[in-house]
Amino acid sequence: MSSAPELPNVSTPPTGPSIAGNSGAEVFDFEHLLSMRDIAKNFGAVQALRHVDIDIPAGQVTALIGDNGAGKSTLIKTISGIWAPSAGQIFWKGKEVHIHTPHAATDLGIATVYQDLALCDNLDIVQNMYLGMEITRFGILDEIQMELTTLKVLSDLSVSTVSSVRQLVGSLSGGQRQAVAVARAVMRDSELVILDEPTAALGVSQTKQVLALIRTLAARGIAVLVISHNLNEVFSVADRIAVMRLGTLVSQGPVANYDTSSAVELITTGESDRVPSTFSSAQ
Amino acid sequence: MTTSQTDIESPDAPDVGSSTNLLAQVKRIWQGDSGLLPILIGLAALVIFFEVRTSVFLQPENITNLFVQSTIFILLGMAEIWLLLLGDIDLSLGYATGLGGAVAVILVSNNYRWPWYLALPLALIVTISSSALSAFIVIRFRLPSFIVTLAMFLGLEGVMLYIINAQGTGGSVSVQNNILYNLVNGNLTPLATWIFVVAAAVLTSFLMLRADQTRRKSGLGGRPMWITITKIALLGISSLLLILVFNANRSTFAHVVGMPFAIPIDLFVLAVSTFILAKTKAGRYLYAIGGNTEAARRAGINVNRYRRMAFMLSGLTTGIAGLLYVSRLVGISTGIEGGTYVLYAVAAAVIGGASLYGGRGKMIHAVLGGLVIGTIDNGMSLINLNAATQLIATAIVLLAAVIVDSLARRGSTTTR
Numbered sequence: 001m002s003s004a005p006e007l008p009n010v011s012t013p014p015t016g017p018s019i020a021g022n023s024g025a026e027v028f029d030f031e032h033l034l035s036m037r038d039i040a041k042n043f044g045a046v047q048a049l050r051h052v053d054i055d056i057p058a059g060q061v062t063a064l065i066g067d068n069g070a071g072k073s074t075l076i077k078t079i080s081g082i083w084a085p086s087a088g089q090i091f092w093k094g095k096e097v098h099i100h101t102p103h104a105a106t107d108l109g110i111a112t113v114y115q116d117l118a119l120c121d122n123l124d125i126v127q128n129m130y131l132g133m134e135i136t137r138f139g140i141l142d143e144i145q146m147e148l149t150t151l152k153v154l155s156d157l158s159v160s161t162v163s164s165v166r167q168l169v170g171s172l173s174g175g176q177r178q179a180v181a182v183a184r185a186v187m188r189d190s191e192l193v194i195l196d197e198p199t200a201a202l203g204v205s206q207t208k209q210v211l212a213l214i215r216t217l218a219a220r221g222i223a224v225l226v227i228s229h230n231l232n233e234v235f236s237v238a239d240r241i242a243v244m245r246l247g248t249l250v251s252q253g254p255v256a257n258y259d260t261s262s263a264v265e266l267i268t269t270g271e272s273d274r275v276p277s278t279f280s281s282a283q
Numbered sequence: 284m285t286t287s288q289t290d291i292e293s294p295d296a297p298d299v300g301s302s303t304n305l306l307a308q309v310k311r312i313w314q315g316d317s318g319l320l321p322i323l324i325g326l327a328a329l330v331i332f333f334e335v336r337t338s339v340f341l342q343p344e345n346i347t348n349l350f351v352q353s354t355i356f357i358l359l360g361m362a363e364i365w366l367l368l369l370g371d372i373d374l375s376l377g378y379a380t381g382l383g384g385a386v387a388v389i390l391v392s393n394n395y396r397w398p399w400y401l402a403l404p405l406a407l408i409v410t411i412s413s414s415a416l417s418a419f420i421v422i423r424f425r426l427p428s429f430i431v432t433l434a435m436f437l438g439l440e441g442v443m444l445y446i447i448n449a450q451g452t453g454g455s456v457s458v459q460n461n462i463l464y465n466l467v468n469g470n471l472t473p474l475a476t477w478i479f480v481v482a483a484a485v486l487t488s489f490l491m492l493r494a495d496q497t498r499r500k501s502g503l504g505g506r507p508m509w510i511t512i513t514k515i516a517l518l519g520i521s522s523l524l525l526i527l528v529f530n531a532n533r534s535t536f537a538h539v540v541g542m543p544f545a546i547p548i549d550l551f552v553l554a555v556s557t558f559i560l561a562k563t564k565a566g567r568y569l570y571a572i573g574g575n576t577e578a579a580r581r582a583g584i585n586v587n588r589y590r591r592m593a594f595m596l597s598g599l600t601t602g603i604a605g606l607l608y609v610s611r612l613v614g615i616s617t618g619i620e621g622g623t624y625v626l627y628a629v630a631a632a633v634i635g636g637a638s639l640y641g642g643r644g645k646m647i648h649a650v651l652g653g654l655v656i657g658t659i660d661n662g663m664s665l666i667n668l669n670a671a672t673q674l675i676a677t678a679i680v681l682l683a684a685v686i687v688d689s690l691a692r693r694g695s696t697t698t699r
Binding site: 102103106116118119120121122123127131132133134136139140141144147148 | 497498501503562563564567570571573574575577578579581582583584642643
């Protein structure tokens with residue numbers, strides 16, 4: 001672990017009046033929807049995350065790339081409240097927040113779609129979309145209202161491949177299931193949607209559908225953070241790229257600053273001469 | 284469950300959504316979302332078989348008897364479905380029902396002379412508590428319900444034997460209270476039978492029509508009209524037949540007519556349970572937990588709370604079954620075969636169409652499954668087949684049902 005270069009704190013903190021040592025009570029203009037500063041996460045003696053600074057702007061797709069064990073999953077679990085960071089600050093809309101539970105993340109407007117999608121195969125699309133937040137009238141489930149809203153959300157997201165929202169999720173294709181999981185997040189008024197390898201198990205045409213869906217989300221002003229191993233996909237869908245290696249964020253910036261070979265270099269060595277130095281950790 | 288997808292699937296959705304499409308209907312049946320058609324056909328086949336063999340099977344007295352006989356299977360089946368939905372099971376229900384019945388019989392007996400309105404609720408509280416204890420152990424120590432309720436099965440039999448033997452009446456106590464006796468053995472008057480059945484049928488039809496209308500008004504389309512009309516017509520015909528059956532004199536010595544009280548009780552439990560499962564959040568969450576516990580948890584559902592609730596509703600239903608059981612046998616004895624009853628309860632639920640794997644099943648499944656078991660029981664006795672043959676026949680029906688369940692499950696996952 002000691003082989004990784006010591007990182008200078010290169011990123012600028014969120015704009016606004018003095019944030020250092022603040023309780024985070026005041027709100028100020030924010031440049032990024034979510035900013036993390038100097039985040040660390042230890043599991044006993046193991047340092048899974050060290051000095052991570054990352055910015056996620058609204059309305060853009062940020063791709064989080066890195067080799068296995070680079071800390072991508074640890075980072076998104078920190079954002080989605082599975083566990084709290086050991087050190088560092090998280091700013092949501094410029095205001096410092098403490099995300100200690102998944103519930104707290106959901107309340108802020110952060111939705112995470114894990115690889116397993118967390119769908120119930122034995123329920124239909126409407127029932128899955130509303131699971132845990134059903135609409136009721138006098139204690140009775142309002143199926144009509146829920147079905148109408150589901151239809152609207154799916155059509156807003158241009159998900160047109162499902163023939164009926166009353167079909168069981170177990171009978172859907174992989175891409176359709178992914179779409180339902182994402183639509184579920186959108187329906188909960190999420191402002192940041194985190195997708196963990198959304199296309200890993202999909203075929204070609206299904207992957208295309210999911211990538212189109214990701215662009216639709218960004219076009220609606222939602223910030224998307226997507227973990228992916230497929231660099232072709234990353235370059236076709238992302239606005240920004242963040243590269244992790246050995247628990248640190250080695251580089252982040254607009255997608256134009258990278259190409260496939262520099263991205264691979266960053267993933268494997270943590271350095272690349274061809275990436276503008278402001279965004280790279282290379283000293 | 285890992286979701287493995289293949290890359291060779293077609294991008295187009297399988298057309299299982301539109302219910303007008305006949306092919307889609309067939310596909311739905313294959314995927315286990317079949318509704319009640321297979322079990323109704325099976326039940327009709329059994330009835331025809333026994334009528335042909337005996338020619339007395341369809342006599343009003345036998346049909347009425349059949350319904351009363353099936354009550355215990357139906358109620359215990361419904362009790363079991365609360366847990367099967369979660370992927371849990373309760374093996375202690377047979378003796379819980381015996382214990383509940385024993386408590387009621389003993390408290391109203393001449394030894395204690397409690398009024399029925401205290402004794403009967405206390406019996407229900409006993410069965411609810413026993414289920415709550417199972418739930419507590421299962422949840423607190425993260426144990427499989429199979430093992431915990433196996434221990435409860437032995438423990439409850441012990442407690443039941445203890446309290447019956449403590450009465451000093453030679454291992455059995457008879458029912459010495461009119462209310463408890465009449466739970467099963469009393470009948471509605473013929474007029475009340477008419478009123479009750481017609482009211483129930485009209486109410487059901489009204490609710491079905493209104494549900495259809497609301498859907499159509501909101502522009503969601505819906506089932507084709509002929510399906511609802513057919514259902515209502517079938518409901519009307521069967522209601523009429525039931526009234527005629529129940530109101531026919533079924534005794535050669537006296538004038539015995541009217542619907543036995545047991546049947547409105549069954550229907551009431553069925554209606555309330557179905558309402559909870561189909562129309563409330565709690566019901567929805569039970570299906571969700573049974574389908575994917577982790578997904579339910581991540582959706583913010585308090586999984587343990589709803590598991591406890593399911594166990595206690597199961598206990599309540601078991602208690603009602605116990606009261607009807609002692610009423611029908613006019614007493615309780617240490618010889619009650621709690622082990623057989625619990626197996627019949629699971630069999631009733633699964634034969635009816637509930638899944639052993641959790642997440643799929645309706646209360647009506649226990650009713651139909653219970654009727655199948657009751658029909659086999661009743662019909663085999665009529666053609667003088669011995670217990671050995673009855674057990675084997677029930678075994679074959681049960682095996683057929685679980686195989687269909689398993690195939691349906693596979694059918695619903697391979698389409699992905």
